[in-house]
Amino acid sequence: MHELGLTQSILDIAIEHANRNKASKILKINVRAGRMIALVDESMQFFFKYLTGGTIAEGADLVIEHIPIRIYCLACGVNSEVSEFEIYSCPKCGGSEVEIVSGREFFVDSIEIE
Amino acid sequence: MDIKVLQNILAANENLARENAKLFKDNGIFVINLMASPGSGKTSFILKTAERLGNKYNMAVIEGDIASKIDSEKIKAHGIQSVQINTGGACHLEANMIKKAINHFDLEAINLLMIENVGNLVCPSDFNLGESARVVILSVPEGDDKPYKYPSIFRDCSVLIVNKVDMIGLSDFSIDRLKVAVYKLNPDVNIIPLSCRTGEGFDVWIAWLEENLEYCR
Secondary structure (H helix, E strand, O other): OOHHHHHHHHHHHHHHHHHHOOOOOEEEEEEEEEHHHOOOHHHHHHHHHHHHOOOOOOOOEEEEEEEOEEEEEOOOOOEEEEOOOOOOOOOOOOOOOEEEEEOOOEEEEEEEEO | OEEEEEEEOOHHHHHHHHHHHHHHHHOOOEEEEEEEOOOOOHHHHHHHHHHHHOOOOOEEEEEEEOOOOHHHHHHHHOOOEEEEEEOOOOOOOOHHHHHHHHHHOOHHHOOEEEEEOOOOOOHHHHOOOOOOEEEEEEEHHHOOOHHHHOHHHHHOOOEEEEEOHHHHHHOOOOHHHHHHHHHHHOOOOEEEEOOOOOOOOHHHHHHHHHHHHHHHO
16 A cells, blocks of 8 residues: 555645644544555554644644454355455355445544644 | 544545546446556557457557556557556556546547556555456466465456466466465456467457447447
């Protein structure tokens, strides 16, 4: 993934919403990222510190919540948490007809401002 | 104070990709986003496809490389209209690059647009271009374990071309082992073994392509 560009996008979204709400400072940015997005947290934090310098988000916390990959099995009706290589194999019954319930999300959920 | 945002981080590229897709649909164009490692045979695949389709369909090609016009010149030398995108450093194509490139074509006159992405098994899969289908090429010398190492690109494609099957006897590449790996990620993918050099296996690919071209018209 492209952590520098993604971090910039996150920052742009946060600053846009902060400005709309006439904030003087961003204290925290909450991001939700599904496990299928495969983010490298360390890189995100590194680039975040670098990019926020001199902006209203300087010193803010970037909090990334990783959402597990969950499938719903159409054969047995069970929801399961799986790895990306197990998506099409229900852990309960082995069925391959599944719906991906979570794991593909990637959005800025909220920001804390003052 | 907490402010709810709920904004998709990849929205910028997704929105442009949707705009591209609408433009292609309105003009009845079937668009392929062709992805693979460098040297796996993307350009050869495009040329062989054009040769097999003959004059039945009007084809255009967008070539993506970091630098050089080698590929687009090769395509043009075979009488196929082509535009070269040089990313200057980006390791993948993005929707805004395609949006600019298609200005060079008369879209009403095109049936098939093949986009040869930058040679890379990692990044291209993260960026929708507005394509109708994603086709990945894996060549025999690369080995049959690549889906385990690069899951994303193998998960999100409609067709997996296994190129250079004429070289199978020269390595321990196994199509059966490859299928086990890919079907875990992508149970509905269409796996087509072929050789751009000898032409074997091309009938299956052309049949799939023509079915989709007719549907798009």
